[in-house]
Each structure stands twice: as C-alpha cells, then as structure tokens.
Amino acid sequence: MLLEGKKALVMGLANNRSIAFGIASSLKAHGAALAFNYVGEAIKKRVEPLSAELGGEFTFQCDVCDDGQIDQAASLVKEKWGKFDILVHSIAFANREDLGHRFIDTSRKGFDLALEVSCYSLTALCRAFEPLFNDEASIITMTYLGSNKIVQGYNVMGVAKAALEASVRYLAYDLGPRGIRVNAISAGPIKTLAASAVSSLKDIFTHVAAHSPLKRNVTAMEVGGAAVFLASDLSRSVTGETIYVDSGFNKIGAV
Ligand code: 1JT
Numbered sequence: 265m266l267l268e269g270k271k272a273l274v275m276g277l278a279n280n281r282s283i284a285f286g287i288a289s290s291l292k293a294h295g296a297a298l299a300f301n302y303v304g305e306a307i308k309k310r311v312e313p314l315s316a317e318l319g320g321e322f323t324f325q326c327d328v329c330d331d332g333q334i335d336q337a338a339s340l341v342k343e344k345w346g347k348f349d350i351l352v353h354s355i356a357f358a359n360r361e362d363l364g365h366r367f368i369d370t371s372r373k374g375f376d377l378a379l380e381v382s383c384y385s386l387t388a389l390c391r392a393f394e395p396l397f398n399d400e401a402s403i404i405t406m407t408y409l410g411s412n413k414i415v416q417g418y419n420v421m422g423v424a425k426a427a428l429e430a431s432v433r434y435l436a437y438d439l440g441p442r443g444i445r446v447n448a449i450s451a452g453p454i455k456t457l458a459a460s461a462v463s464s465l466k467d468i469f470t471h472v473a474a475h476s477p478l479k480r481n482v483t484a485m486e487v488g489g490a491a492v493f494l495a496s497d498l499s500r501s502v503t504g505e506t507i508y509v510d511s512g513f514n515k516i517g518a519v
Contacts, residue, residue: 265294265295266294266295266492266495266496266497266498267291267294267295267296267349267350267492267495267496268294268295269295270291270295270296270297270349270350270495271296271297271299271345271347271348271349271350272288272291272296272297272298272299272348272349272350272351272352272495273299273300273301273341273348273350273351273352273393274287274288274291274298274299274300274301274352274354275300275301275326275328275351275352275353275354275355275389276301276352276353276354276355276356276406277300277301277302277311277314277315277354278307278310278311278456278457278458279310279314279457280314281454281455281456281457281484282354282456282457282484283354283406283451283454283456283484283487284300284352284354285314285484286483286484286485286486286487286488287352287354287404287484287487287488287491288300288318288320288352288488289318289485289488290485290488290489290491290492291350291352291488291491291492291495292318292319293492294492294496296349296350296495297319297321298315298318298319298320298321299315299320299321299322299323299324299341299344299345300314300315300320300323300324301323301324301325301326301337302323302324302325302326303325303326303327304325304327308323308325311323321344321345322340322344324336324337324340324341325337328355328381328385328388328389329380329381329385331388334388334389334392335392337392338392338393338396341393341396342396345396346396347396347397347398348393348396348397348398348401349397349398349400349401349402349495350401350402350403350404350495351389351390351393351397351401351402351403351404352404352405352491353385353386353389353403353404353405353406354405354406355381355382355385356378356381356382356406356421356424356425356458357377357378357381357382358374358377358378358381358382358419358420358421358424359374359377359378360461361374362374362375362378362419362420362421363417363418363419363420363421363461363462364417364419364462364463364464365417365419366419367419367420367422367423370419370420374420375420375423378420378421378423378424379420379423379424379427382421382424382425382428383424383425383427383428383431386403386405386428386431386432386435387431387435390403390435390439390446394439397439397442397444399442399443399444400442400443400444400445400497400500401442401443401444401445402444402445402447402494402495402496402499403435403439403444403445403446403447404447404448404449404491404494404495405428405432405446405447405448405449406448406449406450406451406487407425407428407429407448407449407450407451407506408421408422408425408450408451408453409450409452409508409510409513409514410422410425411425411426411428411429411450412426412429413514415468416464417462417464428448429448429506432446432447432448432504432505432506433504436503436504437504440503443500445494445499445500445502445503446503446504447494447499447502447503447504447505447506447507448505448506448507449487449490449491449494449506449507449508449509450506450507450508450509450510450514451482451487451509451510452472452476452481452482452509452510452511452513453465453468453469453472453481454481454482454483454484454487455469456484469481472510472511472513475513475516475519476510476511476512476513476516477511477512477513477515477516478511478512479511480511481511482509482510482511486509487509489509490507490509494507
C-alpha cells in the first residue's frame with residue numbers, strides 16, 4: 265500500500281460530502297492512519313462519527329483563527345503521534361454576502377476574514393507543525409479556478425485562493441530542504457456544504473458537464489485520488505504545484 269505506516273492530519277472535515285471526507289477515505293484506503301480537527305461543538309458532533317467510520321485515531325478542537333488553539337493542536341499531535349507525514353488543509357470561509365454580488369463591494373472585514381481563514385491558516389499551521397513533520401512529509405491544500413480566472417461571484421474567495429496558491433510556492437521553498445513538499449489541488453465544483461452557500465453554482469455544474477473535455481463534474485473521491493498521489497512517494501519531486509482535478513475544464517478557451 266502506497267501510504268502504509270504514514271500518519272495524516274485532515275483539517276476541514278464537515279460532513280460526508282466534504283472534500284476532506286473524499287480525501288480521508290482515499291488516504292485510508294491506501295493505508296494511512298488518520299486524525300481530524302473540528303472547529304466547535306456543532307462540527308464536533310458531525311466529525312466524531314465520521315472519524316469513527318474512517319478509523320480515525322483522534323480528533324481535536326482547532327479553530328485556525330486562534331493561535332492558542334493551533335499551538336494546543338500541535339502539542340496534542342506531538343503527544344499522540346510524535347511526528348507525522350501528511351497534512352490536508354481543506355479549509356475556507358467567506359461571508360455569504362461577499363459571494364455572488366460585486367467583488368468591488370467587499371468590505372475590509374470581509375476581505376480580512378476570507379484571507380485569514382482560507383489562506384493565512386495554511387502558513388500558520390505549517391509553522392506550528394514544522395517540527396512535527398517527518399522529512400519528506402506532504403502538505404496538501406485545496407483551491408479553485410476562481411484564483412486565476414474570473415468566475416462570476418467567487419470574488420474574494422478568488423483573491424484568497426490566488427494568495428493561497430502563492431503561499432504554496434513560498435512554503436514549498438521554505439520546507440523543501442527537508443524534502444517536505446507543499447502542493448494544491450484545484451478541484452472542479454463539488455456539491456459540498458460550502459458550495460450550498462452559492463446559488464449560482466447550479467449553473468456552473470451544468471456548464472462544466474456540458475463543456476469540459478470529460479463532459480462531467482468531479483467527485484470528492486476523485487480529488488482523493490490526486491491527494492493519494494501527492495501524499496505518496498510517487499510525487500516525490502512535485503512541489504509548489506497546483507494540480508487540476510476538474511475534468512479538464514480549466515484548459516477550455518472557447519467551444
Ligand atoms: C467557500 C465557499 C470556498 C464555496 C467554495 C469555496 N471554494 C469553492 N467553492 C465553490 C464555489 C463557490 C462560488 C463559486 C464557484 C464555486 C462558500 C463558503 C466560503 C468558502 O462562484 C460562483 C462562490
């Protein structure tokens with residue numbers, strides 16, 4: 265098995281439709297041990313049964329906006345596992361009012377919040393976990409096409425994902441000397457809890473199914489396949505990269 269003996273921390277699981285769930289299932293299928301975070305009591309109630317279903321070894325509270333909780337998470341992971349091999353960052357947030365309307369209307373607070381949760385959190389987690397990563401560890405985050413193309417309504421999330429993809433490159437540079445790799449997966453639209461916040465997404469699903477090279481949408485399990493590749497030794501020279509798992513949609517100019 266590709267990930268036998270590897271330990272994977274999966275951050276951002278909300279329910280069984282989460283991209284984090286597809287990734288965790290795939291990592292487990294290839295032999296990885298798992299642990300999950302949750303943000304508050306409501307999410308904890310959902311994460312614990314899913315963690316049990318996936319044979320998770322422990323769960324822990326970690327709100328990525330709170331440095332104290334990040335430090336506590338690092339202490340707990342150190343106590344439970346010592347070192348670990350795979351970090352999955354599948355976390356994003358923006359105020360609903362900042363999606364779907366005009367980007368120009370994004371407030372300072374809305375901008376800061378989206379970038380703090382969706383982008384800065386990756387750097388904060390990498391720094392806190394740096395001493396706990398085994399050499400040749402793999403860090404994986406999630407992004408979306410709206411980072412480098414206009415996707416009407418994605419707005420401040422597009423700006424946050426652009427900054428996230430740039431963060432992936434700089435983190436790859438800082439952690440590279442230890443063989444630690446940092447990559448992003450740019451997934452096509454998937455019907456998750458986050459996606460349900462967006463009314464125009466229905467049209468995007470229809471558009472991808474009609475116009476992408478593969479003429480279909482993607483699943484969280486397919487994203488999991490790319491995550492297994494990035495987590496494993498098969499990708500040992502791939503770092504700072506954004507891999508598209510989107511039925512090839514990003515390559516279309518006009519049809
Ligand atoms: C968030 C949300 C991050 C939805 C997201 C996301 N990354 C991708 N999606 C799906 C999506 C969203 C929009 C879109 C196209 C795809 C919602 C909660 C905050 C984090 O534009 C039409 C808006």
